Amino acid sequence: MATRREQAEWRREQLLDAALRVFAAKGVDGASVKDLADAAGVTAGLLYRYFDSKEALVETVLRERGFLSQLRELLTADRSGLPAREVLAELLAAFDGLLAGNAELVAVFFSATRARAALAELTGEGQRLIGAFLADRVAAGELPPHDTGTAARTLFAAVAVGRATGSPIDVPALVGLIYPT
Amino acid sequence: MATRREQAEWRREQLLDAALRVFAAKGVDGASVKDLADAAGVTAGLLYRYFDSKEALVETVLRERGFLSQLRELLTADRSGLPAREVLAELLAAFDGLLAGNAELVAVFFSATRARAALAELTGEGQRLIGAFLADRVAAGELPPHDTGTAARTLFAAVAVGRATGSPIDVPALVGLIYPT
Amino acid sequence: MATRREQAEWRREQLLDAALRVFAAKGVDGASVKDLADAAGVTAGLLYRYFDSKEALVETVLRERGFLSQLRELLTADRSGLPAREVLAELLAAFDGLLAGNAELVAVFFSATRARAALAELTGEGQRLIGAFLADRVAAGELPPHDTGTAARTLFAAVAVGRATGSPIDVPALVGLIYPT
Amino acid sequence: MATRREQAEWRREQLLDAALRVFAAKGVDGASVKDLADAAGVTAGLLYRYFDSKEALVETVLRERGFLSQLRELLTADRSGLPAREVLAELLAAFDGLLAGNAELVAVFFSATRARAALAELTGEGQRLIGAFLADRVAAGELPPHDTGTAARTLFAAVAVGRATGSPIDVPALVGLIYPT
DNA sequence: AATGAATGAGGATTCATTCAT
């Protein structure tokens, strides 16, 4: 049987789980406290015994359900003996898996379906066009054969994330990285 | 003197400008109709003479202030005579400039300051750690000397955007792209 | 060709006509000034050149489209030479026709479909039950054969209108009127 | 001390009472949710814990404060042993009392003071004129002495209610009913 | 005479939050 302390802890976790789910589905602003409480099968009032405010709940979800610590652990594991390319592939795959496993949290970063859709359209279009250009030049023998789709996506993503996070990437260095002269 | 038609058109543009500004600053949900009206120096009621609802205003901003058409134009311009690397650099720089010039709209894609901060922290941390790893291996002579900072950011961005947009990237292909064997 | 004065008069009448129609359809409160203007094919602003306010328009409709004057004319016509029953029948038929011809105005007296429906249900039920009672007693030979349906409706209406208008009817007198002892 | 359930039930009734009062005084459309809340001494928000919308509140008032069931009970009580005229008088008196006791609900059926006033004027005028005519003919010896005031009101009410409820009365039958040949 | 841009007050409704039970 659970002690008072354990039961409280359990409830807290349950509330955070429910909150993450609801936030991902409806967005932080779109989720009402009632929505959050309903999803956890409790009353709105009860939320306030565990969190000071909706805002505090949001922060806690972001902090405790965030995967920054997992990411750090992942990236700092000792891999000294292995070849760099192998390590890198494994590392990125692990990061990719981390994001996949936290799809809901990733969703929380985007306001609404609206914005998500617009973003998808934008990136899709951009990657397609850049990819076509690259394929063209490969066909023309100017660029060596390579996975132009992945290249297009990579280039596009690097630039976009640079701007989205407020620290733009060095474009010539980016191009030189993938297509050294 | 402006005709009525012109003045109405001007007002419409002004409302869209103000809306973009406010949406970028407070997020779509965080911006009240009053905020939007205040920013334009008009009454909330007037917004409804120009847009059917707040939702309609959001859509119009996204559509009319979106840069998808600019992006498309940019990417499809004829550049047949020039060397691929040069074109690519120019192209990505133009895209980068497009994003930079539309920083506010980019901001609209992210729900709130909150999420933006979390995202920045996440990407910063990830890039730093990957960068350190790469620098290490370069120092060890395993990888050829290269801009490891840019490489780290690029790899990270490619994976993250893949997940954020719902179409994950092919990680081995990504690694092979930058570090061919 | 119409003079300025005539054209203004014509517009005024048109506005009143439209208003009566809209008031009847949506109720006085349910009709917005825009509704009224739309129905007349003009702008809301124009209404204010003809009527001081929506309230004034309502009053004018009630006054100028009211049928009190018609009713008075109807009832005061000289009919001295004719038999009373005949005159009465003709008179009531004329009144009935007046109401029928002003169905829209009659509708204005009732707030909404809601109330109208409730009223219809109430009166329907009441009349049915009283009618059944009367038919029963006629069958039992206690009352002389007569149109019990009409009697029921009449009795019911007399009582209801008495209360609705705030001056109750004298019930024993009412019964004595139709069923003299 | 009242249990929570009881207290909630009491509050619900109180809200309905207040609503009936306010609706009667201001009309359904004329009463704002704040008016309704104020009349009950609570906040507007609280109304929404008890009723889904203002519309739902209106319907509930009409249903739960309606007197259709009372009317039915009244009219279907067993009175087989008593003389018809007596029963009828008693019945109508009871109905009249029912309406008197539910004056507020009766008022809800009429949109506004405005309409009520117009209606009163109309019926008053009509009854007066018909009454004068009847008195005339009684004085002339053409009609037997009778309560011409009540007769006028009855005739008028029967015709008016017929039109108001959309099922017109049979005028010759009506006349024949009161003035048989 | 007529328009339509603009306002300001008010409307219904939602929601985060508090508190007695």
Place this chain on the structure above:
DNA sequence: AATGAATGAATCCTCATTCAT
């Protein structure tokens, strides 16, 4: 620990009305 009644502020939106053109 948990409920649910209650609040008050804020939200989106409508509307009667005014006024420059």
